Amino acid sequence: MTFAPTSSAVIAEITALGPFFALHTHAADARPVEPWVPMSRQLIEARVSAVRGWLAAAGEQPIDAIEVRVAASVTHLGLAARLLSPALAAFVLHGRLLTFGLADVHWQPVLGGPIPLSVPGTAMSSGSVPPEELTSFLDRPLGELAAAMRPFSLSPHILQGNIASALNGAATMIGAAVPELAERTRTAVTLLLDSPPLRDSATTTANGAFQRRSCCLIYRAAPGRKGSLCGDCVLNRDADSTKRR
Template structure:
Protein backbone atom coordinates (compact mmCIF):
# COMPACT_ATOMS: atom_id res chain seq x y z
CA UNK A 1 0.00 0.00 0.00
CA UNK A 2 1.38 3.44 -0.88
CA UNK A 3 2.07 6.00 1.82
CA UNK A 4 -0.64 8.23 0.33
CA UNK A 5 -3.20 5.48 0.71
CA UNK A 6 -1.95 4.68 4.20
CA UNK A 7 -2.35 8.35 5.11
CA UNK A 8 -5.91 8.32 3.82
CA UNK A 9 -6.73 5.23 5.87
CA UNK A 10 -5.22 6.77 8.99
CA UNK A 11 -7.19 9.97 8.44
CA UNK A 12 -10.45 8.06 8.04
CA UNK A 13 -9.80 6.00 11.16
CA UNK A 14 -8.83 9.06 13.21
CA UNK A 15 -12.16 10.70 12.39
CA UNK A 16 -13.82 8.09 14.62
CA UNK A 17 -12.29 9.55 17.78
CA UNK A 18 -9.07 9.97 19.78
CA UNK A 19 -8.71 6.27 20.65
CA UNK A 20 -8.53 5.53 16.90
CA UNK A 21 -5.95 8.16 15.98
CA UNK A 22 -2.50 6.82 15.06
CA UNK A 23 0.49 7.88 13.05
CA UNK A 24 2.76 5.72 10.93
CA UNK A 25 6.52 5.37 10.62
CA UNK A 26 8.63 3.34 8.16
CA UNK A 27 9.53 -0.14 9.46
CA UNK A 28 12.95 -0.27 11.04
CA UNK A 29 13.05 3.47 11.72
CA UNK A 30 12.16 5.59 14.72
CA UNK A 31 9.41 8.21 14.41
CA UNK A 32 10.47 11.78 15.14
CA UNK A 33 9.63 12.98 18.63
CA UNK A 34 9.41 11.55 22.17
CA UNK A 35 8.37 8.06 21.06
CA UNK A 36 9.34 5.00 23.08
CA UNK A 37 9.13 1.25 22.41
CA UNK A 38 7.11 -0.94 24.75
CA UNK A 39 9.33 -2.06 27.62
CA UNK A 40 9.21 -2.82 31.31
CA UNK A 41 10.41 0.75 31.94
CA UNK A 42 7.61 2.23 29.83
CA UNK A 43 5.00 0.09 31.57
CA UNK A 44 6.33 1.06 34.99
CA UNK A 45 6.17 4.72 33.99
CA UNK A 46 2.60 4.34 32.73
CA UNK A 47 1.44 2.43 35.82
CA UNK A 48 3.08 4.97 38.13
CA UNK A 49 1.59 7.88 36.17
CA UNK A 50 -1.85 6.25 36.24
CA UNK A 51 -1.59 5.68 40.00
CA UNK A 52 -0.64 9.32 40.55
CA UNK A 53 -3.51 10.50 38.33
CA UNK A 54 -6.06 8.27 40.09
CA UNK A 55 -4.81 9.34 43.50
CA UNK A 56 -5.01 13.03 42.63
CA UNK A 57 -8.55 12.57 41.33
CA UNK A 58 -9.52 11.21 44.74
CA UNK A 59 -7.52 13.74 46.73
CA UNK A 60 -5.24 11.03 48.09
CA UNK A 61 -1.49 10.37 48.23
CA UNK A 62 -0.22 8.01 45.50
CA UNK A 63 0.43 5.13 47.89
CA UNK A 64 -3.29 5.06 48.72
CA UNK A 65 -3.90 3.47 45.30
CA UNK A 66 -2.89 -0.18 44.93
CA UNK A 67 -0.34 -0.85 42.23
CA UNK A 68 -2.47 -3.62 40.70
CA UNK A 69 -5.42 -1.22 40.45
CA UNK A 70 -3.31 1.34 38.59
CA UNK A 71 -1.85 -1.44 36.43
CA UNK A 72 -5.28 -2.72 35.46
CA UNK A 73 -6.49 0.78 34.53
CA UNK A 74 -3.28 1.40 32.57
CA UNK A 75 -3.70 -1.92 30.77
CA UNK A 76 -7.30 -1.14 29.83
CA UNK A 77 -6.19 2.14 28.27
CA UNK A 78 -3.38 0.52 26.31
CA UNK A 79 -5.61 -2.35 25.18
CA UNK A 80 -8.15 0.18 23.90
CA UNK A 81 -5.41 1.97 21.96
CA UNK A 82 -4.42 -1.25 20.19
CA UNK A 83 -7.93 -2.59 19.62
CA UNK A 84 -9.66 0.59 18.41
CA UNK A 85 -7.67 1.36 15.23
CA UNK A 86 -7.43 -2.36 14.43
CA UNK A 87 -11.20 -2.83 14.63
CA UNK A 88 -11.76 0.30 12.55
CA UNK A 89 -9.33 -0.86 9.86
CA UNK A 90 -11.06 -4.24 9.73
CA UNK A 91 -14.55 -2.76 9.44
CA UNK A 92 -13.65 0.00 6.99
CA UNK A 93 -11.02 -1.67 4.81
CA UNK A 94 -10.84 -5.39 5.53
CA UNK A 95 -7.36 -4.90 7.03
CA UNK A 96 -5.92 -6.82 9.95
CA UNK A 97 -3.51 -4.52 11.78
CA UNK A 98 -1.47 -6.71 14.11
CA UNK A 99 2.17 -5.63 14.43
CA UNK A 100 4.30 -7.11 17.16
CA UNK A 101 4.32 -5.20 20.41
CA UNK A 102 8.01 -4.41 19.90
CA UNK A 103 7.17 -2.66 16.60
CA UNK A 104 4.85 -0.14 18.25
CA UNK A 105 5.90 3.25 19.58
CA UNK A 106 4.13 5.11 22.37
CA UNK A 107 4.29 8.42 24.16
CA UNK A 108 3.76 8.52 27.91
CA UNK A 109 0.94 11.06 28.16
CA UNK A 110 -1.32 10.28 31.14
CA UNK A 111 -5.00 11.15 31.42
CA UNK A 112 -6.01 10.39 27.85
CA UNK A 113 -5.36 8.00 24.96
CA UNK A 114 -1.63 7.25 24.72
CA UNK A 115 -0.21 8.54 21.40
CA UNK A 116 0.54 5.53 19.18
CA UNK A 117 2.68 5.09 16.06
CA UNK A 118 2.55 1.97 13.88
CA UNK A 119 4.86 0.72 11.13
CA UNK A 120 3.33 1.90 7.88
CA UNK A 121 3.58 -1.54 6.28
CA UNK A 122 0.73 -2.79 8.52
CA UNK A 123 -1.71 -0.73 6.48
CA UNK A 124 -1.99 -3.36 3.77
CA UNK A 125 -5.22 -5.05 2.82
CA UNK A 126 -7.33 -6.19 -0.06
CA UNK A 127 -11.06 -5.87 -0.60
CA UNK A 128 -13.19 -5.89 2.53
CA UNK A 129 -13.24 -9.47 3.80
CA UNK A 130 -16.18 -11.34 5.25
CA UNK A 131 -16.79 -10.70 8.98
CA UNK A 132 -16.04 -14.32 9.94
CA UNK A 133 -12.64 -14.27 8.26
CA UNK A 134 -11.75 -10.91 9.77
CA UNK A 135 -12.78 -12.07 13.24
CA UNK A 136 -10.66 -15.21 12.87
CA UNK A 137 -7.61 -13.22 11.81
CA UNK A 138 -8.06 -10.53 14.47
CA UNK A 139 -8.42 -13.22 17.14
CA UNK A 140 -5.30 -15.05 16.03
CA UNK A 141 -3.05 -12.16 15.01
CA UNK A 142 -4.15 -9.24 17.20
CA UNK A 143 -5.75 -10.61 20.36
CA UNK A 144 -3.39 -13.57 20.54
CA UNK A 145 -0.52 -11.41 19.27
CA UNK A 146 0.34 -7.96 20.65
CA UNK A 147 -2.59 -8.02 23.11
CA UNK A 148 -1.32 -11.30 24.56
CA UNK A 149 2.21 -9.87 24.70
CA UNK A 150 0.86 -6.85 26.58
CA UNK A 151 -1.00 -9.08 29.04
CA UNK A 152 2.14 -11.14 29.57
CA UNK A 153 4.07 -7.97 30.38
CA UNK A 154 1.41 -6.85 32.88
CA UNK A 155 1.85 -9.98 34.99
CA UNK A 156 4.73 -8.21 36.74
CA UNK A 157 2.16 -5.94 38.41
CA UNK A 158 0.09 -8.77 39.96
CA UNK A 159 -2.98 -8.27 37.79
CA UNK A 160 -4.80 -11.54 37.16
CA UNK A 161 -5.18 -12.89 33.66
CA UNK A 162 -8.96 -12.99 34.27
CA UNK A 163 -9.02 -9.22 34.77
CA UNK A 164 -6.77 -8.60 31.78
CA UNK A 165 -9.02 -10.68 29.51
CA UNK A 166 -11.99 -8.70 30.76
CA UNK A 167 -10.16 -5.46 30.07
CA UNK A 168 -9.49 -6.54 26.49
CA UNK A 169 -13.11 -7.62 25.97
CA UNK A 170 -14.24 -4.27 27.37
CA UNK A 171 -11.84 -2.49 25.00
CA UNK A 172 -13.32 -4.37 22.03
CA UNK A 173 -16.87 -3.49 23.04
CA UNK A 174 -15.90 0.11 23.81
CA UNK A 175 -14.32 0.54 20.39
CA UNK A 176 -17.42 -0.88 18.72
CA UNK A 177 -19.65 1.46 20.71
CA UNK A 178 -17.61 4.52 19.70
CA UNK A 179 -17.58 3.40 16.07
CA UNK A 180 -21.32 2.88 15.84
CA UNK A 181 -21.92 6.27 17.46
CA UNK A 182 -19.61 8.00 14.97
CA UNK A 183 -20.67 5.95 11.93
CA UNK A 184 -24.21 4.53 12.31
CA UNK A 185 -23.95 3.28 8.74
CA UNK A 186 -21.29 0.82 9.89
CA UNK A 187 -23.25 -0.44 12.90
CA UNK A 188 -24.26 -3.83 11.53
CA UNK A 189 -20.80 -4.76 10.21
CA UNK A 190 -19.12 -3.41 13.36
CA UNK A 191 -21.37 -5.30 15.75
CA UNK A 192 -21.16 -8.48 13.69
CA UNK A 193 -17.36 -8.54 13.78
CA UNK A 194 -17.35 -7.57 17.46
CA UNK A 195 -19.74 -10.36 18.43
CA UNK A 196 -17.60 -12.88 16.53
CA UNK A 197 -14.44 -11.62 18.27
CA UNK A 198 -15.99 -11.90 21.71
CA UNK A 199 -17.22 -15.43 20.97
CA UNK A 200 -13.76 -16.75 20.01
CA UNK A 201 -10.66 -17.54 22.03
CA UNK A 202 -8.96 -15.77 23.69
CA UNK A 203 -12.00 -13.70 24.72
CA UNK A 204 -14.59 -16.47 24.83
CA UNK A 205 -16.26 -16.43 28.28
CA UNK A 206 -14.72 -13.05 29.16
CA UNK A 207 -18.13 -11.40 28.82
CA UNK A 208 -21.85 -12.08 28.54
CA UNK A 209 -24.80 -10.42 26.87
CA UNK A 210 -27.52 -9.46 29.32
CA UNK A 211 -31.21 -10.17 28.62
CA UNK A 212 -31.65 -6.59 27.43
CA UNK A 213 -28.77 -7.00 24.95
CA UNK A 214 -26.10 -5.09 26.90
CA UNK A 215 -22.46 -6.09 27.14
CA UNK A 216 -21.28 -7.22 30.58
CA UNK A 217 -17.75 -8.36 31.33
CA UNK A 218 -17.19 -11.25 33.74
CA UNK A 219 -14.55 -9.38 35.73
CA UNK A 220 -13.87 -5.95 37.20
CA UNK A 221 -11.12 -3.53 36.13
CA UNK A 222 -10.75 -2.55 39.83
CA UNK A 223 -10.96 1.20 39.24
CA UNK A 224 -13.59 1.58 41.97
CA UNK A 225 -10.87 0.64 44.47
CA UNK A 226 -8.88 3.77 43.57
CA UNK A 227 -11.47 6.02 45.23
CA UNK A 228 -11.15 6.91 48.92
CA UNK A 229 -12.15 3.91 50.99
CA UNK A 230 -12.34 1.76 47.84
CA UNK A 231 -15.90 3.00 47.33
CA UNK A 232 -15.79 4.43 43.84
CA UNK A 233 -18.46 4.06 41.19
CA UNK A 234 -18.55 0.89 39.11
CA UNK A 235 -18.22 0.95 35.33
CA UNK A 236 -21.38 0.31 33.36
CA UNK A 237 -20.11 -3.01 31.99
CA UNK A 238 -18.65 -4.27 35.28
CA UNK A 239 -19.38 -7.78 36.56
CA UNK A 240 -20.18 -6.21 39.93
CA UNK A 241 -22.88 -3.92 38.52
CA UNK A 242 -26.48 -4.87 39.05
Protein backbone atom coordinates in the same frame (compact mmCIF):
# COMPACT_ATOMS: atom_id res chain seq x y z
CA MET B 1 -12.53 -1.47 -11.86
CA THR B 2 -12.56 -0.78 -8.12
CA PHE B 3 -9.25 -0.08 -6.45
CA ALA B 4 -8.57 -0.77 -2.79
CA PRO B 5 -7.74 2.38 -0.82
CA THR B 6 -4.11 2.90 0.12
CA SER B 7 -2.98 2.23 3.67
CA SER B 8 -2.52 5.96 4.24
CA ALA B 9 -6.08 6.60 3.07
CA VAL B 10 -7.45 3.94 5.43
CA ILE B 11 -5.44 5.38 8.34
CA ALA B 12 -6.79 8.85 7.58
CA GLU B 13 -10.31 7.43 7.60
CA ILE B 14 -9.68 5.64 10.89
CA THR B 15 -8.19 8.74 12.48
CA ALA B 16 -11.27 10.76 11.50
CA LEU B 17 -13.35 8.58 13.84
CA GLY B 18 -11.86 10.31 16.88
CA PRO B 19 -8.85 10.52 19.20
CA PHE B 20 -9.10 6.91 20.41
CA PHE B 21 -8.69 5.77 16.79
CA ALA B 22 -6.02 8.23 15.67
CA LEU B 23 -2.87 6.72 14.21
CA HIS B 24 0.45 8.11 13.11
CA THR B 25 2.85 6.05 11.05
CA HIS B 26 6.62 5.74 10.93
CA ALA B 27 9.19 3.84 8.89
CA ALA B 28 9.51 0.23 9.99
CA ASP B 29 13.17 0.69 10.93
CA ALA B 30 12.81 4.18 12.45
CA ARG B 31 13.98 4.92 15.96
CA PRO B 32 11.55 6.99 18.04
CA VAL B 33 12.35 10.69 18.22
CA GLU B 34 11.10 12.63 21.24
CA PRO B 35 8.36 13.00 22.29
CA TRP B 36 7.86 9.52 20.81
CA VAL B 37 9.20 6.54 22.78
CA PRO B 38 9.11 2.76 22.20
CA MET B 39 6.34 0.74 23.80
CA SER B 40 8.79 -1.33 25.84
CA ARG B 41 8.03 -3.34 28.98
CA GLN B 42 10.16 -0.93 30.98
CA LEU B 43 8.11 2.07 29.88
CA ILE B 44 4.83 0.22 30.39
CA GLU B 45 5.90 -0.52 33.96
CA ALA B 46 6.85 3.14 34.38
CA ARG B 47 3.40 4.10 33.14
CA VAL B 48 1.78 1.95 35.84
CA SER B 49 3.67 4.00 38.43
CA ALA B 50 2.64 7.24 36.73
CA VAL B 51 -1.01 6.16 36.59
CA ARG B 52 -0.84 5.22 40.27
CA GLY B 53 0.34 8.72 41.11
CA TRP B 54 -2.31 10.27 38.87
CA LEU B 55 -5.08 8.25 40.54
CA ALA B 56 -3.79 9.23 43.97
CA ALA B 57 -3.75 12.92 43.06
CA ALA B 58 -7.22 12.72 41.55
CA GLY B 59 -8.60 11.38 44.83
CA GLU B 60 -6.39 13.63 46.99
CA GLN B 61 -4.87 10.56 48.58
CA PRO B 62 -1.33 9.40 49.36
CA ILE B 63 0.08 7.16 46.67
CA ASP B 64 0.17 4.20 49.07
CA ALA B 65 -3.64 4.33 49.14
CA ILE B 66 -3.72 3.15 45.53
CA GLU B 67 -3.08 -0.55 45.05
CA VAL B 68 -0.49 -1.25 42.40
CA ARG B 69 -2.72 -3.80 40.71
CA VAL B 70 -5.49 -1.19 40.39
CA ALA B 71 -3.09 1.16 38.59
CA ALA B 72 -1.91 -1.77 36.45
CA SER B 73 -5.47 -2.66 35.44
CA VAL B 74 -6.28 0.96 34.55
CA THR B 75 -3.07 1.11 32.53
CA HIS B 76 -3.83 -2.14 30.75
CA LEU B 77 -7.38 -1.10 29.90
CA GLY B 78 -6.24 2.23 28.47
CA LEU B 79 -3.48 0.70 26.35
CA ALA B 80 -5.70 -2.15 25.15
CA ALA B 81 -8.35 0.36 24.08
CA ARG B 82 -5.83 2.43 22.11
CA LEU B 83 -4.37 -0.62 20.38
CA LEU B 84 -7.71 -2.24 19.63
CA SER B 85 -9.75 0.72 18.47
CA PRO B 86 -7.89 1.48 15.22
CA ALA B 87 -7.45 -2.23 14.50
CA LEU B 88 -11.20 -2.84 14.79
CA ALA B 89 -11.93 0.22 12.68
CA ALA B 90 -9.53 -0.86 9.92
CA PHE B 91 -11.32 -4.18 9.68
CA VAL B 92 -14.91 -2.94 9.73
CA LEU B 93 -14.18 -0.07 7.34
CA HIS B 94 -12.25 -2.00 4.70
CA GLY B 95 -11.58 -5.54 5.93
CA ARG B 96 -7.94 -4.62 6.50
CA LEU B 97 -5.76 -6.12 9.21
CA LEU B 98 -3.24 -4.24 11.35
CA THR B 99 -0.27 -6.47 12.13
CA PHE B 100 2.41 -5.30 14.52
CA GLY B 101 3.98 -6.15 17.85
CA LEU B 102 4.51 -3.92 20.86
CA ALA B 103 8.16 -3.48 19.92
CA ASP B 104 6.99 -1.87 16.66
CA VAL B 105 4.83 0.76 18.39
CA HIS B 106 5.92 4.30 19.15
CA TRP B 107 3.83 6.23 21.68
CA GLN B 108 3.68 9.31 23.86
CA PRO B 109 2.71 8.13 27.38
CA VAL B 110 0.70 11.23 28.32
CA LEU B 111 -1.75 11.03 31.20
CA GLY B 112 -5.39 12.06 31.23
CA GLY B 113 -6.31 11.53 27.59
CA PRO B 114 -5.99 9.30 24.52
CA ILE B 115 -2.38 8.22 24.04
CA PRO B 116 -0.72 9.35 20.78
CA LEU B 117 0.14 6.17 18.89
CA SER B 118 2.31 5.44 15.85
CA VAL B 119 2.69 2.15 14.00
CA PRO B 120 4.93 1.15 11.09
CA GLY B 121 3.62 2.23 7.72
CA THR B 122 3.86 -1.42 6.65
CA ALA B 123 1.64 -2.62 9.50
CA MET B 124 -1.57 -2.75 7.47
CA SER B 125 -2.49 -5.57 5.10
CA SER B 126 -2.59 -4.54 1.45
CA GLY B 127 -6.05 -5.98 0.94
CA SER B 128 -9.02 -7.34 2.84
CA VAL B 129 -8.61 -10.47 4.95
CA PRO B 130 -11.03 -13.20 6.06
CA PRO B 131 -12.83 -12.31 9.32
CA GLU B 132 -11.17 -15.12 11.25
CA GLU B 133 -7.75 -13.50 10.73
CA LEU B 134 -8.86 -10.62 12.94
CA THR B 135 -8.37 -12.86 15.97
CA SER B 136 -4.60 -12.82 15.41
CA PHE B 137 -4.58 -9.32 16.90
CA LEU B 138 -5.46 -10.87 20.26
CA ASP B 139 -2.13 -12.71 20.29
CA ARG B 140 0.07 -9.91 19.04
CA PRO B 141 0.22 -7.20 20.33
CA LEU B 142 -2.45 -7.79 22.99
CA GLY B 143 -0.85 -11.03 24.14
CA GLU B 144 2.43 -9.18 24.53
CA LEU B 145 0.68 -6.42 26.51
CA ALA B 146 -0.81 -9.04 28.84
CA ALA B 147 2.66 -10.53 29.35
CA ALA B 148 3.95 -7.09 30.31
CA MET B 149 1.34 -6.98 33.08
CA ARG B 150 2.56 -10.19 34.77
CA PRO B 151 4.66 -8.40 37.43
CA PHE B 152 1.51 -6.73 38.76
CA SER B 153 -0.47 -9.83 39.77
CA LEU B 154 -3.46 -9.14 37.51
CA SER B 155 -5.50 -12.25 36.90
CA PRO B 156 -6.12 -13.39 33.31
CA HIS B 157 -9.83 -12.91 34.09
CA ILE B 158 -9.33 -9.18 34.65
CA LEU B 159 -7.09 -8.82 31.60
CA GLN B 160 -9.61 -10.61 29.38
CA GLY B 161 -12.41 -8.46 30.76
CA ASN B 162 -10.43 -5.31 30.06
CA ILE B 163 -9.96 -6.35 26.43
CA ALA B 164 -13.63 -7.22 26.09
CA SER B 165 -14.58 -3.86 27.58
CA ALA B 166 -12.18 -2.04 25.24
CA LEU B 167 -13.71 -3.84 22.27
CA ASN B 168 -17.22 -2.91 23.29
CA GLY B 169 -16.21 0.70 23.82
CA ALA B 170 -14.59 0.88 20.39
CA ALA B 171 -17.62 -0.72 18.75
CA THR B 172 -19.94 1.76 20.45
CA MET B 173 -17.87 4.72 19.20
CA ILE B 174 -17.70 3.36 15.64
CA GLY B 175 -21.46 2.76 15.61
CA ALA B 176 -22.10 6.29 16.86
CA ALA B 177 -19.75 7.85 14.27
CA VAL B 178 -20.84 5.69 11.33
CA PRO B 179 -24.25 4.14 12.09
CA GLU B 180 -24.27 2.07 8.90
CA LEU B 181 -21.23 0.19 10.23
CA ALA B 182 -22.82 -0.70 13.56
CA GLU B 183 -24.02 -4.16 12.53
CA ARG B 184 -20.74 -5.12 10.83
CA THR B 185 -18.83 -3.86 13.86
CA ARG B 186 -20.89 -5.89 16.30
CA THR B 187 -20.42 -8.98 14.14
CA ALA B 188 -16.63 -8.50 14.30
CA VAL B 189 -16.74 -7.98 18.06
CA THR B 190 -18.85 -11.12 18.52
CA LEU B 191 -16.27 -13.06 16.50
CA LEU B 192 -13.49 -11.82 18.78
CA LEU B 193 -15.43 -12.43 21.99
CA ASP B 194 -16.23 -15.97 20.88
CA SER B 195 -12.56 -16.75 20.15
CA PRO B 196 -10.61 -18.80 22.74
CA PRO B 197 -8.62 -15.87 24.21
CA LEU B 198 -11.81 -13.98 25.17
CA ARG B 199 -14.41 -16.70 25.52
CA ASP B 200 -16.47 -16.20 28.71
CA SER B 201 -15.01 -12.71 29.25
CA ALA B 202 -18.36 -10.99 28.68
CA THR B 203 -22.05 -11.64 28.35
CA THR B 204 -25.26 -9.95 27.29
CA THR B 205 -27.72 -9.00 30.02
CA ALA B 206 -31.46 -9.65 29.91
CA ASN B 207 -32.05 -6.18 28.46
CA GLY B 208 -29.46 -6.72 25.74
CA ALA B 209 -26.65 -4.70 27.29
CA PHE B 210 -22.99 -5.69 27.19
CA GLN B 211 -21.51 -6.78 30.52
CA ARG B 212 -18.01 -7.96 31.23
CA ARG B 213 -17.56 -10.86 33.64
CA SER B 214 -14.86 -9.21 35.71
CA CYS B 215 -14.12 -5.82 37.25
CA CYS B 216 -11.38 -3.43 36.10
CA LEU B 217 -10.90 -2.46 39.78
CA ILE B 218 -10.99 1.31 39.22
CA TYR B 219 -13.65 1.81 41.91
CA ARG B 220 -10.93 0.84 44.41
CA ALA B 221 -8.94 3.96 43.49
CA ALA B 222 -11.53 6.24 45.11
CA PRO B 223 -11.21 7.24 48.78
CA GLY B 224 -12.38 4.36 50.93
CA ARG B 225 -12.42 2.17 47.80
CA LYS B 226 -16.00 3.28 47.27
CA GLY B 227 -15.88 4.66 43.75
CA SER B 228 -18.58 4.38 41.12
CA LEU B 229 -18.78 1.25 39.01
CA CYS B 230 -18.30 1.31 35.26
CA GLY B 231 -21.44 0.84 33.20
CA ASP B 232 -20.39 -2.60 31.94
CA CYS B 233 -19.01 -3.88 35.27
CA VAL B 234 -19.99 -7.33 36.47
CA LEU B 235 -20.55 -5.83 39.93
CA ASN B 236 -23.51 -3.82 38.63
CA ARG B 237 -25.60 -6.95 38.95
CA ASP B 238 -24.99 -6.56 42.68
CA ALA B 239 -25.74 -2.84 42.63
CA ASP B 240 -28.13 -3.09 45.56
CA SER B 241 -25.46 -4.77 47.62
CA THR B 242 -22.35 -3.36 49.28
CA LYS B 243 -20.33 -6.25 47.93
CA ARG B 244 -17.10 -5.34 46.16
CA ARG B 245 -14.46 -7.70 44.82
